Amino acid sequence: MATTEEIERRVRQADTARSARRAAAARQIGDLAQRRACLAEQVDDIERELADVLAAVRDVMTIDELAAFTDVPAADLTRLLTARTTRKPGRTKRRQPTGSGRIARDIDSRRSATTPAPGVGSGPTQPAEPRADSGAVDVPARVSTGMP
Numbered sequence: 001m002a003t004t005e006e007i008e009r010r011v012r013q014a015d016t017a018r019s020a021r022r023a024a025a026a027r028q029i030g031d032l033a034q035r036r037a038c039l040a041e042q043v044d045d046i047e048r049e050l051a052d053v054l055a056a057v058r059d060v061m062t063i064d065e066l067a068a069f070t071d072v073p074a075a076d077l078t079r080l081l082t083a084r085t086t087r088k089p090g091r092t093k094r095r096q097p098t099g100s101g102r103i104a105r106d107i108d109s110r111r112s113a114t115t116p117a118p119g120v121g122s123g124p125t126q127p128a129e130p131r132a133d134s135g136a137v138d139v140p141a142r143v144s145t146g147m148p
Contacts (some may be wrong), residue, residue, distance in 0.1 A: 051084030 002010070054066070054077060063081070067074035 047080055048084070051080045054081045055084060 054063075057066075058081075063074050063077045066072070066077055
């Protein structure tokens with residue numbers, strides 16, 4: 001039978017190994033999340049630049065022509081251009097918390113206009129199916145790293 005000191009030593013040894021694995025996993029996740037956030041920022045910048053160029057050449061070329069010349073689906077080009085025109089000018093990087101002010105009111109008004117209130121209707125609600133017609137490439141959401 002192990003002594004009290006031996007038991008304590010074994011527990012410390014097991015805890016040390018576990019702590020090292022946890023710290024390594026946390027570091028790896030943090031590094032990957034930071035890389036992902038940087039890449040998402042780069043994708044956003046490229047999409048803004050694409051949209052600006054699309055808007056600038058609309059007087060000499062249609063979306064369909066651009067799609068034919070570049071092999072970029074017209075739906076993707078239209079999505080980029082639409083996102084640009086619906087974006088508010090002068091928008092800053094700082095965003096309001098999700099549940100605050102105008103955003104929460106807008107969400108509530110859209111929700112009430114498009115979907116029945118919880119408990120209304122027959123049966124459970126079904127999750128929305130992905131749209132097959134969008135042709136858009138999924139871009140991962142931003143991960144907040146707490147860095148400016």
